[in-house]
Amino acid sequence: MSNQAQSSSGLTRRTLLKAGSAAAGAVALGGCLSSDDGTDSGGADVSKAFSNCWMCSHNCGQEVTVVDGSVVNITGVDGHPRGSAGPGTEGTLCPKGLAQQDKTHDPKRVKEPHIRKDGELQKVSWDEAFEYTADRLVSFADEYGAETFLDATSWAETSIFRTIWRDLYGSPERISRGIHVCAGPTFVTGGMMGVGSNNRVPDYQNSDYIIAWGRNQLNSFAGQFEAKGTLEAIENRGATLVTIDPQHTITAEKSDKWLPIEPRTDGALALAMANVIIEEELYDEDFVENYTYGFDAYREAAADMPPEDAAEITGIPAEDIREVARGFAEAAPRAGISVWTGTAQMGNGWKATQNITALNGLVGNIDRPGGLRLWEYPGTASFGQVCEQDYTNRAEFREPALKKYDEYSDYPVRHIEGIAHNLVPEMVDNGHINGIVVHHDDPLKDGNADEWVEAIEEMALVISIDAYWNGVSRNADIVLPEATSLEKDTLGTGNWSAYPKHKWVTGGKAAVEPQWNTKPDFDILTGIASAMAEKTDNDDWRIFEQWDSHEEFIDDQLSTLDLTLEELSSGEKNYELVEEYDYEKWKDNDNFVFRFDLDQVGSFAQAAEEAGMDTAPEWIPPGTYGDSTSDEYPLEFYDVRSVFFSHGSNQPHERLRDHFAKRNDLNEEDYRGNYLHLNPKDAEPRGIETGDMVQVESESGSGELMAHVTENARPGFVTAEYGFGETSATPDGEGMNTMTLHDKQMDPITGQVDRHIAVDVKPAGGD
Amino acid sequence: MAVESEHWVFYFDPNRCIGCHACSVSCKQFHGRGSDTDDWRTVTHHQKGTYPDVEDVPLSMSCMHCHDAPCEKVCPTNAIEKRESDGIVTINRDDCIGCKYCGWACPFGAPVYGDDGLMSKCNMCLGRGPGGGADVEDTPKHELEDQVEPNCVSDCVGEAIKAGPQKEIIEEASQAAAERFRSGAVANGRVIVEPLQDSTSAVDGSVGGTKEVTTPYNAGD
Ligand code: SF4
Ligand code: SF4
Ligand code: SF4
Ligand code: SF4
Numbered sequence: 001m002s003n004q005a006q007s008s009s010g011l012t013r014r015t016l017l018k019a020g021s022a023a024a025g026a027v028a029l030g031g032c033l034s035s036d037d038g039t040d041s042g043g044a045d046v047s048k049a050f051s052n053c054w055m056c057s058h059n060c061g062q063e064v065t066v067v068d069g070s071v072v073n074i075t076g077v078d079g080h081p082r083g084s085a086g087p088g089t090e091g092t093l094c095p096k097g098l099a100q101q102d103k104t105h106d107p108k109r110v111k112e113p114h115i116r117k118d119g120e121l122q123k124v125s126w127d128e129a130f131e132y133t134a135d136r137l138v139s140f141a142d143e144y145g146a147e148t149f150l151d152a153t154s155w156a157e158t159s160i161f162r163t164i165w166r167d168l169y170g171s172p173e174r175i176s177r178g179i180h181v182c183a184g185p186t187f188v189t190g191g192m193m194g195v196g197s198n199n200r201v202p203d204y205q206n207s208d209y210i211i212a213w214g215r216n217q218l219n220s221f222a223g224q225f226e227a228k229g230t231l232e233a234i235e236n237r238g239a240t241l242v243t244i245d246p247q248h249t250i251t252a253e254k255s256d257k258w259l260p261i262e263p264r265t266d267g268a269l270a271l272a273m274a275n276v277i278i279e280e281e282l283y284d285e286d287f288v289e290n291y292t293y294g295f296d297a298y299r300e301a302a303a304d305m306p307p308e309d310a311a312e313i314t315g316i317p318a319e320d321i322r323e324v325a326r327g328f329a330e331a332a333p334r335a336g337i338s339v340w341t342g343t344a345q346m347g348n349g350w351k352a353t354q355n356i357t358a359l360n361g362l363v364g365n366i367d368r369p370g371g372l373r374l375w376e377y378p379g380t381a382s383f384g385q386v387c388e389q390d391y392t393n394r395a396e397f398r399e400p401a402l403k404k405y406d407e408y409s410d411y412p413v414r415h416i417e418g419i420a421h422n423l424v425p426e427m428v429d430n431g432h433i434n435g436i437v438v439h440h441d442d443p444l445k446d447g448n449a450d451e452w453v454e455a456i457e458e459m460a461l462v463i464s465i466d467a468y469w470n471g472v473s474r475n476a477d478i479v480l481p482e483a484t485s486l487e488k489d490t491l492g493t494g495n496w497s498a499y500p501k502h503k504w505v506t507g508g509k510a511a512v513e514p515q516w517n518t519k520p521d522f523d524i525l526t527g528i529a530s531a532m533a534e535k536t537d538n539d540d541w542r543i544f545e546q547w548d549s550h551e552e553f554i555d556d557q558l559s560t561l562d563l564t565l566e567e568l569s570s571g572e573k574n575y576e577l578v579e580e581y582d583y584e585k586w587k588d589n590d591n592f593v594f595r596f597d598l599d600q601v602g603s604f605a606q607a608a609e610e611a612g613m614d615t616a617p618e619w620i621p622p623g624t625y626g627d628s629t630s631d632e633y634p635l636e637f638y639d640v641r642s643v644f645f646s647h648g649s650n651q652p653h654e655r656l657r658d659h660f661a662k663r664n665d666l667n668e669e670d671y672r673g674n675y676l677h678l679n680p681k682d683a684e685p686r687g688i689e690t691g692d693m694v695q696v697e698s699e700s701g702s703g704e705l706m707a708h709v710t711e712n713a714r715p716g717f718v719t720a721e722y723g724f725g726e727t728s729a730t731p732d733g734e735g736m737n738t739m740t741l742h743d744k745q746m747d748p749i750t751g752q753v754d755r756h757i758a759v760d761v762k763p764a765g766g767d
Numbered sequence: 768m769a770v771e772s773e774h775w776v777f778y779f780d781p782n783r784c785i786g787c788h789a790c791s792v793s794c795k796q797f798h799g800r801g802s803d804t805d806d807w808r809t810v811t812h813h814q815k816g817t818y819p820d821v822e823d824v825p826l827s828m829s830c831m832h833c834h835d836a837p838c839e840k841v842c843p844t845n846a847i848e849k850r851e852s853d854g855i856v857t858i859n860r861d862d863c864i865g866c867k868y869c870g871w872a873c874p875f876g877a878p879v880y881g882d883d884g885l886m887s888k889c890n891m892c893l894g895r896g897p898g899g900g901a902d903v904e905d906t907p908k909h910e911l912e913d914q915v916e917p918n919c920v921s922d923c924v925g926e927a928i929k930a931g932p933q934k935e936i937i938e939e940a941s942q943a944a945a946e947r948f949r950s951g952a953v954a955n956g957r958v959i960v961e962p963l964q965d966s967t968s969a970v971d972g973s974v975g976g977t978k979e980v981t982t983p984y985n986a987g988d
Contacts, residue, residue: 073797075921085926092922095792102796218785224924231783231925248821250786260819643787654802655795659788663812679818711814711821 044068050077050508050574052492054485055096055103056646057155058082058223059492061574062093062100062485064511071486071512074101077573081497081504082223085232086205089498094224096646099653103484104515108652108731109467110481111516121479126519126527133463133478134531137169140461144434146170147398149461150424153439157490158522158550159557163383164529165437168540170394173401173419173433177647180421181446183344184752185353188416192601193357194594195366198375201496202336204229207370209331211242211324213356214266214342216249220641222340225498230254233370240331242324244269245342247640247677247719248712257324262315263636263717264622264756266343270355271619272310272318273325274302277362282329284364287594291586292361294597297616301355305619313621332363334370345638347626347754349747354598355617361594367584374585375495378503378578379560386556391540401432412607413751420751422744425451428458435461439521440482442648444471444727447746447753449739450701453727465524468652471727481518486511488520489565491554499577505561506575507554507568522550604749611748626745626754629716633698633758635682639722639738648723651730660721664708666691673735674724675708676761681715683707686762693764696720696736698757700743703736704764718761771834772934774854775891775908778944779827780961783927786812786825793922794829794889798896805879807889808919824963827928829919830877830889831957832856838869838878846886853907853932855891860898874955891930892917907932933959 047066052059061077061084076083076091084091093100103109113129114121124132140149150173151165165171179187183200190199201222204210210230217226233239234254243255244266252258261269277283278299288295307318307325314321328335337360343352365371400418402408407430413420419427425448427433436459444452456462456475464476473479491507514520519527526544533541547553554565561578568576586592598604599615608615611625622628629636642663644656651657654672661667664675669691676694688694690709695702696718705720713719724735738755745754787810794808795801808829816822832855839847839856846862847869849855858869858878865884870876878888881897892915893900893908908914909932915921917930929936937945940959948959 072799073918075793075918090921090923090926092789092924092926093793094787094924095789098789098792098796098922218925219787227785227787227924228926231785235783248818248823250823250825253823254782254785258819643785655792658802659792659810662806662810663786663788665812681818711816711818712823714818 049511050569051100051486051511052490052506052508052574053083053093053097053100054155054157054490055100055650056222059494059506060093060097060224061091061506062097062508063574064486066511069512071101071104074098074486076224077575079573080506080575081494081499081502081577082225082506084498085225085228086498089228092224094221095644095656095659096650099650099656100484100486102653102655103467103650104486104512106652109516109518110469110473110479111518113481113517114479116477121474121476126517129478129480130527130531131535133480133528134535136461136477137528137532138535140435141169144460146394147172148401148431148433149173149435149437150175150433152176152436152441152443153465154441156439156521157485157488158520158525158553159383160522160525160544161439163543164525166395167393168391168529168532170398172395172398175419175421175424175443177441179417179750179752180419181753183341184417184750185349185747186339186341186344188750189350189353189357192595192598192604193354193361194592195357195360195372196374198496199357199360199372200339201226201373201375202338203370203373203500204336205232205236205498206500207233207239207334207336208237209240209242209328209335211244211328211335211337212251212255213244213337213339215338215340216245216251216641217338218251218254219249219643223497226338229498240327242327246714246717257320259316259320259324260714262313263638263714264346264348264352265314267348267352267355268305268310268313268619269316269321270352270359271302271305271617272307272314272321273328273359274298274355274362274617275305276307276322276325277329277359278302280326282326283362284332287364287366288362291366291592292594292596294595294599294616298358298362298596301617301619313619328359329363332371333365333368335363335365336371344747344752345755346622347745347747347756348620348622348624349752349754350749351613351618351620355619358596358617361596366594367586369500369583373496373500373583376503376581377495378493378505380491380493380505380557381560386553386559387543388546389543391543401427401430405430405432407432411751412610412748413746415603415607415610416749417751420746421447421753422746422751425455428455433459435459435463437463437465438472439465440467440649442470442472442723442727442729445648445723445737445739447739448742448744449727449737451744465521467518468649468729470648470729480524481516482524483514483518483520487514487518488522489549489551489554491557491565501580501582502577503579503581504575504577505558505563505568507565508574509551509565509569520550522553607749622756625748626756627758629758633760634716635678635759635761636717637696637698637738637741637757637759638717638719639755640719642721645721645723648728651723651728657730666706666708669706671706671734673705673730674721674738676705676718676720677708677710677713678718678761679711679713679715680709682713682718682761683709688761688763694761695764696741696759696761698741698743698759701740703738703740705736718759722755769852769854769907771854773852773907773932774834775832775930776854776933776936776957776959777829777831778929778936778940778959780927781824781826781963782961783925784825784827785925785927786810787924789922789924790827790919790928793918797892797918798899800897804881807877807879807887827919827923828875830856830873831875831954832891833955833957837872837874841868841872843868848901850905852905853909855893855900855908856888857890857893857901857903858886858888858898859901860885860887
């Protein structure tokens with residue numbers, strides 16, 4: 001079906017759409033609208049605009065149809081680097097991306113700025129909100145010190161968050177997604193081993209052998225190109241797809257082979273694969289000899305893990321381990337491993353990802369077609385390059401509290417990271433963090449929820465920049481309502497994509513005016529800056545005044561590519577492939593070395609020693625750093641993603657929640673929260689049936705949600721989608737905040753939240 | 768009347784369907800239909816087996832715009848029309864009396880009963896909203912000006928759905944799918960369906976029958 005875009009008749013796919021000019025489209029839409037409301041709206045004002053989707057922050061291109069100021073349809077952009085499978089293929093939007101249409105006009109959004117007066121959040125004008133924010137920031141700095149203000153701003157359509165909170169306000173404390181709550185071990189080991197933090201996204205389309213390792217990339221993707229690229233490789237190249245996952249997912253369903261692994265034993269499986277590959281001399285000797293470091297230590301660790309031993313640990317038969325090891329090595333270098341959160345969100349995640357990443361070096365699939373790609377960003381201008389004004393960088397020589405104070409000397413993570421999500425409540429108790437700004441995120445569902453809820457209450461200043469009411473905004477002192485990406489000028493500068501040899505940019509101008517009294521994040525931040533300039537009499541805060549609008553700032557960023565936002569988003573598409581780059585960059589890079597053993601990385605060596613682990617690959621059993629199941633808590637819990645939601649910010653959307661319920665065949669129930677997926681073998685003895693409300697309990701917390709009994713679930717292993725329940729943005733808080741079960745379990749090296757928790761489950765209200 | 772090969776059909780490839788429901792969501796958004804109304808396009812998930820020998824196959828279905836259109840035949844007021852030019856089946860809501868006969872007659876549960884007491888269903892995006900397309904002149908969709916590709920097709924993440932005149936769509940299908948369609952083996956020759964690869968499961972067979980395909984939550988009654 002690769003020819004579907006070029007049907008001889010010219011009828012299929014977008015040609016129909018493209019045939020209609022905007023003006024003709026107006027007539028067609030007018031006609032359609034008239035059938036809806038009975039009035040003739042033939043004269044409706046119809047326009048088309050582009051945006052890039054930030055529902056999960058991965059920039060799939062969006063084409064937006066607007067009638068009389070409302071978004072009436074939204075679809076993908078053909079050939080888009082993140083939203084399509086590449087040149088000549090359809091661009092689409094996943095359910096989350098489609099929901100941006102609903103989000104923009106959602107009456108549940110925060111519609112006005114609010115500040116807390118007499119204990120209550122009250123509506124105020126933007127001017128008053130900005131002035132109040134500046135007042136509070138100034139008095140906070142006087143009383144507690146700006147360095148104790150935590151920047152918890154997440155995905156943004158503008159890059160100036162860092163300039164505001166770090167450079168100008170002066171806080172070295174920064175926590176975001178990524179390393180802390182997403183896939184710290186994956187990102188950080190990749191960097192230390194020499195392949196960068198993009199070691200998680202292979203060159204799908206060109207691959208002959210794809211391993212989805214703890215990933216469900218056909219349903220839980222970082223840009224739709226992942227799902228599409230995988231399907232293309234299967235269809236066009238006859239690629240083999242192998243999924244390693246305790247759960248049966250749609251990716252497992254489409255796989256040639258699914259290895260239903262015992263949770264948290266991925267490190268043993270990876271070592272056993274290395275054992276086979278080394279023993280059978282299937283590895284890339286030239287690459288190992290000339291471009292790697294520490295092979296002997298790796299060889300020893302692998303020798304200790306014959307497939308038969310790994311079979312005991314992982315529950316995967318030795319012959320399956322051999323088959324996959326051989327298949328992967330023989331297809332190399334056109335063999336890619338896709339990893340992300342699944343192998344990272346566990347206490348022994350560091351070694352699991354180190355062992356998995358090592359396999360890439362072993363077979364030499366580094367930066368080769370179909371293997372692990374060393375992705376590159378386009379050369380847009382940085383803030384420093386386009387800023388024509390000087391300012392004093394106030395955070396530059398300030399050390400984060402975790403590194404500075406003795407209180408944290410027991411945490412090895414302090415050698416690697418400046419902060420860890422789970423440690424924030426403790427830092428609040430110690431007075432090392434006293435305030436927070438949160439943007440488009442809900443840290444209360446990312447780890448030790450109960451402690452975080454208390455910490456937010458304790459903090460002296462809480463600023464929320466968000467589109468919805470959630471656990472942070474409801475408890476904030478200042479709430480600044482943010483526009484959706486369809487209401488903003490946007491610029492995305494990607495790296496990994498459906499174009500493995502091109503850097504690219506994507507962007508668009510606001511499709512509609514900000515609805516109600518909301519503002520794009522750029523305008524919110526520059527509003528705060530101007531108020532700070534007035535309040536402090538410090539002209540450093542005036543640096544943003546050199547740009548009249550976000551579009552001007554974006555144009556400055558694009559100037560190095562000789563592009564403007566207008567050029568980028570007029571015409572048939574809203575992306576540009578800007579520079580080409582080649583494979584095998586390490587060949588002419590004398591500094592490149594792939595490290596199997598990390599003993600040369602001083603910070604890691606120190607952290608590893610304190611954590612009691614080796615610097616080379618090794619097998620670390622589950623429970624060493626996290627939970628172990630017991631008689632009291634015999635089930636292993638893990639929280640998962642679904643294609644309908646991204647980090648809780650889409651959960652207010654009825655349409656997505658309804659489809660999520662349909663997907664689980666539970667739409668007849670009134671309940672619209674998350675589900676506890678469990679195997680009949682665990683459900684039956686407990687008297688639990690699909691549709692029952694159940695209580696999940698761990699040593700430190702509990703919660704209630706609806707049971708979904710399914711053979712997709714591994715016996716002994718129960719899962720639920722995260723981001724629901726208490727503190728979430730769903731209007732009724734339905735479902736369970738999975739992190740109320742959590743008690744600071746983490747990977748000791750990166751501080752990554754470990755989401756495997758020992759639990760028991762019983763019918764709600766029962767004994 | 769245009770020959771069957773000129774009539775529009777849907778195509779579905781279960782091998783490319785990733786069960787994401789984007790088709791269903793995009794259909795509702797395009798037609799301005801509320802979240803709580805029944806789907807014109809539904810995605811169902813068909814599971815069988817015991818862990819770890821599990822199969823879980825997603826199917827995306829809508830009105831098939833059947834060549835023999837049982838719904839049209841039973842409609843007492845002739846509100847349902849199978850267009851001669853392109854075979855798209857529309858409902859004229861001015862004539863619909865909400866008797867639900869079409870919903871019962873349809874083997875796929877495609878027509879859905881609304882709060883307004885009238886039936887509505889997929890119109891291949893010939894028009895927008897319930898009843899859309901009924902007033903559009905009877906010229907083949909692909910020859911009409913300003914026509915859009917069905918929204919479910921343009922938003923399908925897996926590129927698993929296609930729509931168009933039968934002779935074009937059949938050319939793009941695999942030989943096996945074309946043969947199964949011509950022999951009427953799959954859904955009585957109403958939709959072109961790719962055979963499920965590496966599978967001899969009952970789920971695949973069910974596409975050919977009509978039982979499991981009937982989507983329980985949007986049937987006419
Ligand atoms: S994957 Fe989906 S939610 Fe994420 S950017 Fe793309 S369309 Fe948006
Ligand atoms: S699928 Fe149902 S509603 Fe559609 S044409 Fe056939 S019988 Fe009629
Ligand atoms: S053709 Fe249009 S009406 Fe029919 S299912 Fe697709 S989107 Fe819905
Ligand atoms: S959008 Fe496509 S891939 Fe997704 S469920 Fe619908 S048919 Fe399947």
